Amino acid sequence: MFSLLRGSNCSRLTAHRLGWSTPSPTSSSPVGDGSFGVSAPKPSIFNEFALKDRVGIVSGANRGLGLEMALALCELGAKIYAIDLPSTPSDDFKTVANYVKAMGEGRKLEYISGDVTDQLAIRAEVEKIGTNEGRFDVCIAAAGVLGPTIPTLEFGTEEFDKVLAVNVKGVLHTAQAAGRQMVRFGKGGSIIMIASASGTVVNRDHEWIAYNTSKSAVLQLARNMAADFGPQRIRVNTISPGYIYTKMTAAALEAQPELHERWASANPLGRLGLPEELRGVAAWLAGDSSAYCTGSDILVCGGHTVW
Known part of the structure; x- marks a missing residue:
């Protein structure tokens, strides 16, 4: 019912947006015969995903x-600053940063050592980025920790606070810092927070009360934040991954090989996810193609939550 492709008026609106030449009602070429006048149609969907010259941060x-x-956003043309706790970047990061540099055309991936639990420090770093680049467009708040596996009745306040300091306060601080720059430049923006399927359902047989x-x-x-920032055209959404095979989860699986089958069988697709399977949704949320989504x-969990 809401498709722009239904009805002659909507069809003309769509054609105008795409730069097509639409036949007039008196044209000898009937509407719908595949003719687009003097100019051939050009796809616009790729432009809606493009992030050329846009500036942003990805924590964690x-x-x-x-x-x-971060790599996905850079491939789409963005200049991305990665913020993470280690004082120096990992070998993986250096490899990816060199790959981005080799692509050229204004793409950039730079590393900043920072602690997302320090609200004022993160705010200052992000403000510096905005000042240097003259704009600020996108933020992915991905820094997080699993925390200890402790029975609920034994879970101490200190351990609980450490998890929430990074996973909740850290996300708040990162999003706040980005939001302030988006408001400063007045061009809107997209904030993406990495949540988890564990925020919707409980991980069976895992004592992760603080993380969940x-x-x-x-x-x-x-x-x-979506409600607060909407009037400034700043969109705020979350991505909730399921069990994803990363170097961190690989270490857990090496220690407990039986977990692989347990985790894989917990969703209808019968397997673990891969990090690159989050690229598409992150790219979509970051760009203009998701302009009405907040x-x-x-x-992104293989259907883990449907059972």
Whole structure:
């Protein structure tokens, strides 16, 4: 019912947006015969995903999912600053940064050592990026920790606070810092928070109460920010991955090989996800093709939550 391709008036609106020459009602060529007048149609969908010259940050991008998503944005033309805790970037990051540099055309991937739990420090770093680049467009808040596996009745306040400090406060600080720059330049923007399927359902047989609680909090944090920032054309959404095979999860699987089958069988697709399988949704949310999407959670979990 809402498709722009239905009805003659809507068809003409779509054709105008795409730069087509539409036949007039008196044209000898009937509408729908495949003729587009003097100019051939040119696809516009690729432009809607393009991020050329756009500037942003990805926290937790020294490795793993964060680095994979940072690379995706750079491939689309963006200048991305990766913020993570280590004082120097990992070998994986250096490899990806060199790859981005080799692509050229204004793409950039730079590393900044920073602690997302330090609100003022992150705010200052992101403000510096905005000042140097003269714009700010996209943010992916991907820094997070799993925390210890401790029975609920034994879980201490200190351990609980450490997980929430990174997974909730850190996401808040990152999104705040980005949002301030987006408001400063007045061009809107996209904030993407990495939540988890664990924020929607409980991981069976895993005592991850702090982690699961923190990811559920991220979902509500994004919804609140989406409501607050909408008038400034700043969109806020979340991505909720399921069990993804990364170097971090690989270490856990090496220690407990039986987990692989348990995790893989927990979703209808019967396998673990791969980091690159988050690239598409991150790219979509970052660009103009998702301009009417805010306050949404995109589950990338192989159907884990349907059971």
